[in-house]
Amino acid sequence: MNILDDLESLKFEYGIPEEERYWLYLKGRYRGLMTKGCAHAAFFCKLLCTLRELLHGSSGTVDSRSATFNAASAEDEKIKVGIIGGGHLGKQLAYVLLRRVPIPAENLWISTRRPESLAELQKLGVRCSCDNPSLASWAKVLFLCCLPAQLPNICLEIQNKLERTCLVYSFVSAIPLPRLKLLLNHTNILRPHYQFEDSDNIWGQNQSMADALKDPEILRATCPYCNIGGVILNIKWLEAVFYAVINVCTSMNVFHSHVLQLLNKLFLSVHLESCKKDISLCPKFRLIHFMNKTYIRNLFRKRPFPWFDLIAVQLKETPFSQYLSATPVLQDHLTLMYCDSFGISQNKEEGSTVLPP
Template identity: 70%
Template sequence: MEVDMLEDLESLKFEYGIPEEERYWLYLQGRYRGLMIKGCAHAAFFCKMFSALSELLQELPRTIHPRTVSFDAAATEDEKLTVGIIGCGHLGKQLANVLLKIVPIPAENLQISTRRPDSLVELRKLGVRCVYDNSAVASWAKVLFLCCLPAQLPNICLEIQSKLEKSCTVYSFVSAIPLPRLKSLLNHTNIMRPQYQFVEDFDNIWGENEEVPAALQDSVMIRSTCPYNNLGGVILNVKWLEGLCYALINVCSARSVFHSQVLKLLNKLLLSVHLESCKTDATSCPRFQLTDFMNKSYVRNLYHKRPFPWFDLTTVQLKETPFSQHISATRSLQDHITLLYCESFGLTISEEELPYVSTVIQPLENDE
């Protein structure tokens, strides 16, 4: 039997050598790891929903989908989710591995732009295209993750702003740059930026050395990353969920799918995992309606064979929307999304476990 002689050796631990009076600050290490795990998990769920929607769009008949996805091999190829990452430091590498192993995204559908592409040996071996060409990756990707340093972002935005397709969803991990500023830098409205806040006293449940893809195989970790959960002291602004729903609608609008069919797709995609009570009382099971996403006066004037209007995701995440009121007032909808979230990571939870997994969190104050 192999014995690791260095295991549990105090002098090799991170905190060794830190004066006792300064060890209070070690909680920041747990907070950083919790933030990274939650951030990667939410990005993975985001891509899972985009990938599942792409598959549903390919199944639409010609009469509903003007681009005849079901009959054109080239168009079918065009429907596949392609993901780009700009910046590949520690977060970027963890994110790339989560996307490959947890979503999972095929290696040929992931591209990375970084100043040191030659350093990404393991990712290149897997078949991921690693380059230093921000513009090329931005113009290719349907979802583009920004994992660069705040100081690098203005120049990167200048490089890529003219290369982005209107339908490309930019997903920023650069927390120091607020959404209005990012919208201005990119001249783009299809931007997601998860916002996290922290609680003072928290249990560090995030572990230490385990890679994020491995951590997301753990049921405790999956539960802790649920959008309606504040375990581990890292809290996600639930406006992110609104941004996800409107981003999915924009994907359909870019393909000219009629709004009536979009609602069916959203119901099939986001409300596919049901509570036990739905079986006994079908009326308790939520179903999306037009007025959940748009105000009633707009709905009255919307012709039935039209797509949804294009939504500015930055506005969705910063302002009250019809969906804000709907989701905050509908606990069963929150519970359905929690069940879907857990199941997308391979974890099945019972209705009795929901109060533990799905702590209702009020929207956090947005940064403008």
């Protein structure tokens, strides 16, 4: 127990005049934004780890008749995660990835101007340096957690180092996606977009992000379709996650028929009560949900999906946009799967699984 917790004079709000305390809502908004951002980043990495397990035959998933990628070389494609920016967000994200995904410390690399400030992470085995180009050429998933003013120079450093398959995940909301595409000369980019509305602050104040994301109530509030807490995720991010997963499979030359099976295993493996009673009610992904009919007619059966521009996916309507918005049962499945990925139930009354420390 911290004996300083109840000392009013040491609290953030103490020195703020009464007439200016209205602005304290921004503190809760900032906390909620960071909590949701870290949760969604962890969820994305969890998906990629699970996808890798499915692709690399932990349960006999890969069939040589339906996939043609080199399994031996694919085994080397471990989830290597890089973070550019070692400020508050970068450090909190690193701890969340280590504890809540979890990403092995040797598979995490942070680049920052002051690597000496990350001594605790270095003790855990995380590589910390100030070498952006080397990190960019090494990472399979790259999180941008720098300041907007720093981003143009960083992009100039790394744009020729990124592999086409590297998934860039930007937290720099001030830089629009088309601008980021030009700066990096890269199309495999995700950037969550959040909106705000007035709501009660449920995000907590004194916990680290990794500890906050052990709280079932907070985790439920981070669900993509949840508006609790006043921070609302633009669902185009969820669509981009699907197409990012497809791009991973395309980079490994997995046939589209097998990719659809993987998508069903990855996103629809947890069933609603209605689906348990009648399996025909459970949605299934088909080609028409991701591509237009004209392209499908010209797609050979033993071919991978085409490579998708994730920038276009997030800025334009896609076949999957229409399918997702018109299928509430799929939205319910994805909410259930999201909660299950963190080991909690969807509803409070159902109880929750105890999360690991």
